[in-house]
Amino acid sequence: MIDLDELVNNDGSEQSREIFWNQDLYQLEIERVFGRCWLFLTHESLVPNYGDFVTSRMAEDEIIVCRQKDDSIRAFINSCTHRGNQVCHAESGNARAFICNYHGWAFGTDGALVDIPLEQRCHAQVNKEDCGLPQVRVESYRGFLYGCFDADAPSLEEYLGEFGWLLDTWMIGAGNGAELLGPPSKSILDCNWKVPAENFVGDAYHVGWTHAAALEVMGGELAGLAGNRADMPFDDMGKQFTTRHGHGFGVINNAATSIQVDRADYDKFIAEQLPKVAENLGEARANLFNGHWNSTLFPNNSFLYGTNTFKVWHPRGPHQIEVWTWTLVHKDMDLDLRKKIQKGAAFSFGTAGTLEADDGENMMTCTYSNRGSVTRRGTIRSTMGLNHEGPHPDYPGIVGASFIGETSYRGFYRFYKEMLKAENWYAIRDKDDSWDSTFENRDFWKNHPTAS
Numbered sequence: 001m002i003d004l005d006e007l008v009n010n011d012g013s014e015q016s017r018e019i020f021w022n023q024d025l026y027q028l029e030i031e032r033v034f035g036r037c038w039l040f041l042t043h044e045s046l047v048p049n050y051g052d053f054v055t056s057r058m059a060e061d062e063i064i065v066c067r068q069k070d071d072s073i074r075a076f077i078n079s080c081t082h083r084g085n086q087v088c089h090a091e092s093g094n095a096r097a098f099i100c101n102y103h104g105w106a107f108g109t110d111g112a113l114v115d116i117p118l119e120q121r122c123h124a125q126v127n128k129e130d131c132g133l134p135q136v137r138v139e140s141y142r143g144f145l146y147g148c149f150d151a152d153a154p155s156l157e158e159y160l161g162e163f164g165w166l167l168d169t170w171m172i173g174a175g176n177g178a179e180l181l182g183p184p185s186k187s188i189l190d191c192n193w194k195v196p197a198e199n200f201v202g203d204a205y206h207v208g209w210t211h212a213a214a215l216e217v218m219g220g221e222l223a224g225l226a227g228n229r230a231d232m233p234f235d236d237m238g239k240q241f242t243t244r245h246g247h248g249f250g251v252i253n254n255a256a257t258s259i260q261v262d263r264a265d266y267d268k269f270i271a272e273q274l275p276k277v278a279e280n281l282g283e284a285r286a287n288l289f290n291g292h293w294n295s296t297l298f299p300n301n302s303f304l305y306g307t308n309t310f311k312v313w314h315p316r317g318p319h320q321i322e323v324w325t326w327t328l329v330h331k332d333m334d335l336d337l338r339k340k341i342q343k344g345a346a347f348s349f350g351t352a353g354t355l356e357a358d359d360g361e362n363m364m365t366c367t368y369s370n371r372g373s374v375t376r377r378g379t380i381r382s383t384m385g386l387n388h389e390g391p392h393p394d395y396p397g398i399v400g401a402s403f404i405g406e407t408s409y410r411g412f413y414r415f416y417k418e419m420l421k422a423e424n425w426y427a428i429r430d431k432d433d434s435w436d437s438t439f440e441n442r443d444f445w446k447n448h449p450t451a452s
């Protein structure tokens with residue numbers, strides 16, 4: 001078995017290549033990361049009425065998410081307690097019951113077992129109360145629904161912590177917040193789940209190189225990055241953030257809509273909303289509202305704000321993922337603008353999106369190069385911007401000086417290692433006050449006030 005101390009170094013700047021390949025490690029991740037963290041399920045607006053449901057997944061567990069009579073939301077395991085058949089095969093819909101198509105056991109919209117065919121003659125010994133579909137914790141943050149298997153885990157709000165304050169930039173925004181357009185598109189990619197998760201949490205470095213051709217075609221603020229022609233990094237063009245529990249993002253200032261092809265109406269929308277955002281949330285977050293974000297909410301929920309793609313990387317073994325992609329929109333947007341953004345997001349980061357395709361090949365080879373047993377003995381690194389980061393006067397967490405850096409990689413992998421090593425959430429809570437102690441240059445922003 002793998003030595004977890006060797007897997008990621010102390011400050012998260014170096015990882016063993018085993019992280020993308022090892023089968024035993026994958027099983028430990030399923031148990032200790034996916035079994036204990038909050039995992040994205042769906043948005044409340046996609047299950048608006050009683051009986052509305054979507055089927056989702058938490059790692060490799062199939063889940064039903066359903067709106068209840070009292071308007072609350074429940075989530076339960078989509079596997080019949082008789083012989084294990086999937087009780088709901090639809091991706092979404094409205095139901096009064098979920099009836100297993102093997103022998104006909106019927107479960108209510110709350111997951112309780114309500115009917116067994118031939119119950120008295122064949123199944124009198126079954127206590128129906130004990131045979132409901134196992135319930136999963138489900139909580140909402142600003143309408144975004146997450147599930148958690150661990151009864152000892154903190155609330156979703158605590159799990160997000162300071163990252164919630166940052167998310168409020170667009171989850172509250174000018175007041176009415178955001179929602180998702182579904183149903184999600186779904187595709188398979190042959191890579192380890194952490195390759196796209198780390199890419200979205202903090203990789204602006206690859207944009208000018210991997211996406212050079214697409215940037216040339218699209219134009220806009222980022223076109224200057226194409227082929228790395230510009231002088232990088234840009235200390236005055238953006239930042240990187242990492243907060244407790246491994247969440248993080250990078251922001252490129254004044255470039256929210258830069259990857260949208262048809263962007264005039266979206267630009268107008270942002271300009272109209274900005275003064276209200278500043279009034280609601282202050283200048284610091286108004287600046288973020290006007291920026292383009294690449295982000296991962298630990299472990300596997302990633303999004304690009306501005307490009308407005310919103311994703312989950314569902315693991316399917318160590319070397320494959322299922323990619324689910326929704327479109328993110330502000331509730332204040334009219335139908336026309338929503339459609340434009342949905343089209344733009346499909347063009348860039350949909351299943352066959354120009355930028356999605358660019359990334360896919362890298363994701364696969366970053367994974368599969370490690371099938372070589374000698375290759376796998378090596379390490380990979382995320383040292384960019386080390387010590388050019390620290391507590392910031394205006395923002396929570398640890399803030400890196402440039403959007404091209406690996407501050408949020410280091411935060412992601414530090415917490416990844418912490419989750420793998422911790423026996424339970426109590427051990428994780430014990431480190432709440434010292435989680436950022438490996439980011440050593442505490443006075444970075446004091447000594448570089450102009451960069452802020």
Ligand code: FES
Pocket residue numbers: 080081082083084085100101102103104105
């Ligand atoms: S497996 Fe579902 S009713 Fe038998």
Ligand SMILES: [Fe+2]
Pocket residue numbers: 206207210211355359
């Ligand atoms: Fe990319």
